[in-house]
Amino acid sequence: MDGKHSIYLLLDETAFHPKGGGQPTDTGFIHGPNFRVTVKKAMLVSEVVVHWGKLVEGVAGEKTILGRLEWDSRYKYMKRHTAGHLFDHCLSVTTGIAVETVNSWLGDPCYVEYGGECPSIDEVKEAEVLTNQFISKGSEVVIKYISYKELFKKASNAPNIKRLRKLEKYRIVTIQGCGSIPCAGTHLKNINEMDGFFINEIKRYSSSFQIYYDVE
Ligand SMILES: [Zn+2]
Numbered sequence: 001m002d003g004k005h006s007i008y009l010l011l012d013e014t015a016f017h018p019k020g021g022g023q024p025t026d027t028g029f030i031h032g033p034n035f036r037v038t039v040k041k042a043m044l045v046s047e048v049v050v051h052w053g054k055l056v057e058g059v060a061g062e063k064t065i066l067g068r069l070e071w072d073s074r075y076k077y078m079k080r081h082t083a084g085h086l087f088d089h090c091l092s093v094t095t096g097i098a099v100e101t102v103n104s105w106l107g108d109p110c111y112v113e114y115g116g117e118c119p120s121i122d123e124v125k126e127a128e129v130l131t132n133q134f135i136s137k138g139s140e141v142v143i144k145y146i147s148y149k150e151l152f153k154k155a156s157n158a159p160n161i162k163r164l165r166k167l168e169k170y171r172i173v174t175i176q177g178c179g180s181i182p183c184a185g186t187h188l189k190n191i192n193e194m195d196g197f198f199i200n201e202i203k204r205y206s207s208s209f210q211i212y213y214d215v216e
Contacts, residue, residue, distance in 0.1 A: 007037055009051040015067055016042040017186055018049050022104035023077050028069040034058040039067075074186070077106045079215045082141060082175075082188045083131065083197045084112050087213065088159045089178035090130040094123045101159040102208055109200070111212045114159075118209035124202060131197045138192030139176040145169045155180045 009030060016039060019025040030037045030051060035058030043050045084104060091114070092099050103113035146154060151170050155161065158181040164170070170182040175191060188194070194215045201212040 005054050005056075007053060007055045009037060009039075009053070010048060011051070011065070011067075014042070014049050014051070015069060016049060016051060017074070017077075018042040018044040020044055021185055022106055023081065023185060024073070024107040026069050026074055028067065030065055030067045032058075032065040076215075078186045078188050079194050080106045080110045080213075081185045082191060083135075083194060083213065083215045085173065085175060085181055085183070085187075086131045086134050086178055086191060087112065087127060087197065087211070088181075089175075090127040090134070091119070091124070091211075092157070092159075093130060094126040095119045098157045099159050100162065102163075103210075109212050110214055111210045113208050113210045115208050118202065118204045121202070124199065124211065128197065128199050134175075134178065135191050135194050135197060138190055139178075140190050141187045142174045142176075143187070144172050144174070146172050151182060155182055158182060 011030075016026040016028065017023055019042070025041045025043070026039070027041070028039050030039055030053075036056045037051070037053045038056055039051050039053040041052045043052065084106075088099055088101060097116070100115040101112060102115045105111055147169055148166060151164075151172075155172060157179060160181065160183070164182060171184050172180050173183045173187060174180040196216045197213060198216075199211055199213050203210040203212070
C-alpha cells in the first residue's frame with residue numbers, strides 16, 4: 001500500500017467474491033457520489049471480505065455505495081464452477097464410485113482434482129458426454145439452507161463431504177438429477193446458460209488425478 005492511492009475497504013455486505021475455494025478474486029469498481037475505487041482484489045480475512053484497490057478519485061466514506069463486478073470473468077467462473085458440479089456427478093455415474101474432490105481452480109487453466117486412481121479414458125469421455133446431455137436438457141440450480149443433521153441425509157454422497165467444517169447451517173446446491181452438494185460458491189441460475197463442456201487434458205498422479213476442462 002503506498003498510502004496515497006491504495007485503499008482497503010470493508011462493507012456491511014458485498015457481492016465481491018474473495019479468492020478462495022478454487023475461485024479467483026472478483027475485481028471491479030466500488031463507487032459513491034464522491035469517490036471511485038478500482039477493486040483489484042477481494043480477500044477473506046477472519047471471515048470478513050476486505051476489498052483492496054486504488055482510490056481513483058474522491059474520499060471513500062459515504063454510507064451508500066455501488067459495487068460493480070467485472071462480470072465477464074465472474075460469469076466465466078460461475079459457468080466453470082457449476083459445470084464442475086455436473087461433471088462430479090457424471091464421473092461418479094460412469095465410474096460407479098462416489099468421487100472425492102481434493103482441489104480445484106476456476107482460473108486459467110481450469111481444473112478439478114479428485115482423490116484416488118484415475119478412471120479409464122472411456123469413463124472420463126462418457127462423463128463428458130453425460131455432462132453435455134445435462135447441459136442440453138437444462139435444469140434450474142436450486143439453493144437451500146439446511147442443518148448439520150439434515151446434511152448427511154440429503155448430501156451424504158457429495159464429493160466434498162469429508163472436507164466440511166461443522167457449521168450450524170449449510171448452503172445446499174441442487175441440480176435436478178445430479179444430487180445435492182453443500183457449497184458456498186457462485187452458480188448459474190440454470191445449467192442451460194452454458195453451451196457445452198469439454199475436457200482439455202487429464203493428468204495422473206500417484207494418489208489423485210486432475211481433469212482440465214472448460215465451458216462455452
Ligand atoms: Zn458450488
